[in-house]
Amino acid sequence: MRKTSVFNQIVVHTILLISSACMIVPFVWMVSTSLKYPDEIFVFPPRWIPRNPTLENYTELFKSMNFGRPFLNTIIVAGCITFFSILISSMAGYAFAKFRFKGRNRLFFMVLATLMVPGQMTLIPVFLLMRYLGLLNTYTGLIAPGIASSFNIFFMRQFIYTIPNDLIEAARIDGAKEGYIFFKIILPLSKPAITTIAIFTFTGSWNSFLWPLIIAQDERMYTLPVAVSVLAGQYVENIAIQMAGSCVVITPILVFFLFAQRHFIKGISLTGLKG
Amino acid sequence: MKTNWFWILVFIGPALALLLIFLIIPIFASLFLCLTDFNVRAMVNWSNAKFVGFRNFIELFQDELFWKAVLNTFYCLAVAMPVTVCLALMNxxxxxxxxxxxxxxxxxxxxxxxxxxxxxxAVVWAWILNPHYGVLNWLLGIFGIEGPNWLGDPKWAMPSIIMLVVWKAVGYNTILFLAGLQNIPDFLYEAAELDGASSWQKFWYITLPLLKPTTVFVTTMMIIGYLQLFEEPYMLTQGGPLNATLSIVLYLYRQGFKFFNLGYASSIAVVLFLMIASLTILRLKLGGQD
Structure with a gap:
């Protein structure tokens, strides 16, 4: 290990501690406020650990605000998007990587080209289409546009491309059909790529806001982010209940992240440096 | 080996169909919609929409609110990008x-x-930034500084938004820079040390130049992401006070989904796309020069 002065160590760690405190304090404040009775919220200096903690804000959130419904909606929507997106993207990725057919490269280029177009370009036409098909306020309307991801197709194609052709050829000689090859050879070998995509697709759809905001006008179809934004408008003065709402949206992903942290960070470096 | 068309269709078909319906056709539909006066009346019956040529764009370029939104969005980009890069690089x-x-x-x-x-x-930040009950102003108060009315003052509203934007982005970019740093071979630093280089010189002449691919990637992603600023101003200020935090996408949302001027909103989307595309290309060109 190289030598370093004690002074350097202190400076470096102080900077890092201050930065990470800036990152963590909003979360701590959120959790602690969500556990407080109104009289303790405006006490200064803030009491980071409530003296008299209560879960009342949460019970009110789920009882009178019906937060269970958006919670369920978000799980259904994010879960379905993740499942179908992985299935469809890895199928297409396999075909683009290993099948040979006329026009393949041109088709793949077209998929890549759509990566550059911002979501707002497609927002209005897709909204009109959904309205025309009567799919506003439906799960299909919330889920279907999220499944089509050119990034996921691209990512799966790049990964499957590195799987040796010999494996596939050998299976073909043994008489395996394409379906068998895909489910029994390609998918198991693509596990690292699938994990990465699963994590990012699930987190992305859990956090997605603009599309659900537009498509779900009926309270029963709200997803969590939409429900929280409405809550902030309705309970303007009730900080504690707003914090409880935010907590419900943030915590599941946070816990998920703490467990799958290694994959998250590996995924970032993997997908990030592709560009 | 050539694969037969049946399997190609089975494997690529679903993905392609979804991409066509939800991405490719809508992109072209957007290019068409922005040339029409599609509005509330057309929502009832699509045949009420008329083709108006470039009228939306002419109106847009004379629309003061739109220019305000463009200016605000670029203000966010111009401040948030360098700040995020510096903090992430340092970390x-x-x-x-x-x-x-x-x-x-x-x-x-x-x-x-x-x-x-x-x-x-953002809901949490709104309270942290609250001028009377907020933690931030309480903290500033300890140091004897009287904190501003963050979200209520047109001068401070955009900096507040930028604070949240940067806060959210620093960690991700830190991880990207860290991956870039780990790709720099150790022997370069060792050689520099033998030549008596200071830490600062090592950073300036080895780390920074060799991090360039990461920097180009990171800033490109920021251009794309920050120009689409929406959720932060939507939640914190609704574009106010005095439209000081109105962003391009927030204006698009207002025109499209509050007033249902969908033709006009489409023209905003097209202009936004052109801005993002040209800035991205420019950034990549500048990045690839040497």
């Missing part, structure tokens, strides 16, 4: 030192804001 260099302790803890802490839901954490 990653500090985390990359052999002697730094608690690396996993710091990485986790930095990363939390990135995976956090913007809407939900």
């Amino acid at each position: 990653s260099v500090l985390l990359n030192r052999e002697q730094t302790k608690l690396k996993t803890f710091f990485k986790t802490a930095f990363f939390l804001p990135f995976i956090t839901n913007t809407v939900a954490i």
